[in-house]
Amino acid sequence: MLFQDNQRVVFIGDSITDCGRRDLYAPFGNGYLSLVRAFVTARQPDTRLTWLNHGISGDTVRDLSARWEQDVVEARPDWLSVMIGINDIWRAFEDQPDQAVPIDEYESTLRALLTRAVEATGCRLILADPYLIEPDRNEPQRAETDRYGKVVASLATEFDAVHVACQEAFDRVLVSSDASDWAEDRIHPNLPGHAVLADAFLNAIETVPSAGE
Template sequence: MFVRVSVVAAAAAFLLTASCAAADPVGLQKGDRVVFLGDSITQAAVGKSGYITQLKATLTEKHGVELVGAGISGNKVPDIQKRLDKDVLAKKPSVVVVYIGINDVWHGENDPSRGTSKERFDEGLRDVVGRIKASGARVVLCTPTVIGEKKAGGNKLDARLDEYAGISRKVAADTGSKLCDLRKAFVDHLAKNNPDNKASGVLTTDAVHLNEAGNRLVAETILGVLTK
């Protein structure tokens, strides 16, 4: 359940004109039920300036769809597999936006057993997408964003994130899902808007979790996939 949050007219107008790097729209229809599936980034997105809050007014009022959140802190792909039926498919969504991968990479930084191997990430994503599509819902698959905001290659886990983003892109292509390339959107934005090469503070609060600008960029990018 979402508490209705008013969004200022300027933010709504910005989102209505937003574009997206992904080429294939998902084709929202009136009456669609949209579920956002992810981790703590998604969980926080229903907050005052969160990306789901920013999307809600536009999608519900302009497009006549219902939004349902399903982010739980700490989630990785194996966790999503375990809770998919209860927390997502039971809501009978017609569109599921999957934004996952940060914890699969990050949690394995010092202890690989706490992360998700590339093979397991690939297999798990395919399982999640397959089960969603088997339920009759369409899938938007997002690439993981950033763990650190320095220029590309300047953050410790950039190479790993690029590999996992590549897996997400391949799974989207192989399964006929809509790709929302959030990693590309973040890297491109930071290349232009982080001249001091800061580790955080441009799009995130702590190098991972989104600040207001990061939430706006995610909302902008996802909106383009859902509506363009």
């Protein structure tokens, strides 16, 4: 696994990352991040890591930009995990087009934020796709989500980041299940849905060698 002793691992994103980390489920939330932390700890009990959850429900890349210095740069991560984009997309489908983030702005803003983080802290990146738990790839919101996911995949290559293919992970389970098995609203996962995300994260990070290997 890629993490080394005494590293700081910072996660930032929207409600999927937040998951109550600021109230009932402080400090890690009760979602995929907590599951990833638990399994990494179990598999590497001799590796002491500091985990920080900086997800905030409702965020888009615009919101991340406003808090990037405090929540990322000042946190001094060794590893930074970013999952953002769901709100950027769906608000265009929920009669809030002024709050949706067009794909060009999404890409340029995310690239600038990642560049700032790497240049300021020297961190390595984990980039997770936005997703929609919807099997019909021609459904308009799903099709748009796939476009934004391609942006994340491209940025992962550009920044030599670990890429977590969240949409692909849900597509795999949707072959033999219904979307409602994983989330009531196609977006906010139940516990099995968060396990799908956590499994995708673990598979991604376990295939990356740590420094020196």
